[in-house]
Amino acid sequence: MGFFSKLRKGLEKTKGSFIKNIETVVLGYANIDDDMYDDLEAVLLTSDIGVETTDYLMDMLRTGVKNKSIRDTNDVVPYLQKCIADLLNENAESIDSHSDAVEVIFIVGVNGVGKTTTIGKLAKYYKQHGKKVMIAAGDTFRAAAAEQLTIWAQRTEVPIIKHREGADAAAVVFDATASAKAHGIDILLVDTAGRLQTKSNLMEELRKMARVASKNIEGAPQETLLVLDATTGQNAVSQAKLFGEVVPLTGVVLTKLDGTAKGGVILSVKRELGVPVRWIGVGEGVDDLRPFDAAEFADALFDRNITEREKEENDD
Template structure:
């Protein structure tokens, strides 16, 4: 199965919990009234798009009613589809091109969201793009973390810099950045320990890692990607907000979109965290991560251009 097909299949539950529930609600209304807005609000809130994005979409529907684009309940869903596409586009931003320097990418997030797996997938993606990739085992906290990353390094045939368990993570970053620079590496992917914002020593460690990276390579880390597990919904977003206070985030990797009903979370990321969605993950395999493409995502969610998309995919 290609990426589009996996994404489409993965979003089936989200579609059900969001679009189809909305359809069920609005179908009953010949006339738009306050009761319908209340029902809509309830459905939206349970689909994990968040309070703010719910308010935004309800405001949009009110506008549509005023401008007569929505005349009865049946007009709501097609109108809402347009609004959702706009929100997806808001979350997309072109990836900056940093050819010519060693690009240092930090991967951060709470425990178990898919950081290390994402690094393995990114290593494959960038290698296929013809880039020289190196990994840094910056999770020195959890036992076996560096072994897990080493497996991904071997699979992708890329070098890895690691220290012993319990070593200073900033020292790993220092060595890795120096080595990457010396070897003319294009992309250095830095794994970090899963941490909660409440663990102040670990958050301080993250700050130190970022500081140290910048000593060896100008402007590093160039990207700090926050990994969010889509299955945790809005919970993930609120936990993650606090990472931005410690290290400036440049984007989000949304993982585990395969099979969750909470995929609607993607609509609220830019609004709540102020950063674009850069990558989406739809499985545990090395090919199950791609740059976020708003149009592709919308097609997968609304079952549009399916045949064409399926023909395009590898």
């Protein structure tokens, strides 16, 4: 199965709990009136997109009615589709680093969201796209973390820098950045520990790692990606807010979009954090991660352009 098909399948439950409910409400009204607005708002509020995004979409809807983009109830769902696609598309352009320096990417997030797995997938992706990749085992808190990462490094055939359990994570970053420079590496992926309960320690550790990275490579880390688990719904948004206070984030990786009903959280992450979603994960396999494409996501969510998308996939 191609990525689009997987994404569509993964979003089926989200579709069932979110899009279908919107359609049901709209079908129940012959005319657009206050009761319909109230019902729609209630549906949006229970669909993991969050209060702010609900308010935003309701405002857009009222504007659409006022300026006659929406003439009757038939126009409501297509109009909402467009609003959602546009929202996901805002500042979606990726950072293209034009420098020759090693691009250092910190992967942060609480335990279990999929950081290590994402690093494995990213290693494969970048390697496939002709980049020289290295991995740094910056989660020194648990021995299992480095072991798990070593398996990914072997599987994707990329070098890994690791120290013993309990070692200083900043020292790993120091060695890895030096080694990456010496070996002409393009992308250095840095795993980190996810102990959010000790927020001040985590903050100190991440800051120190960043400081050390920038000593060896100017401007590093160029990216700090926060990994969020879509199945945790609005909880993911709270995590993102907390992490945002600890480190400057450049993007979000939303994992586990396969099979959750809470996929609507992607809108909330986008709107409430102002940080773009850069990658999405739809499974545990090495190929189950892709750069986030708003149009593709919206098509998968609303079941549009399926034949074209699947044809594109088969042509790849």
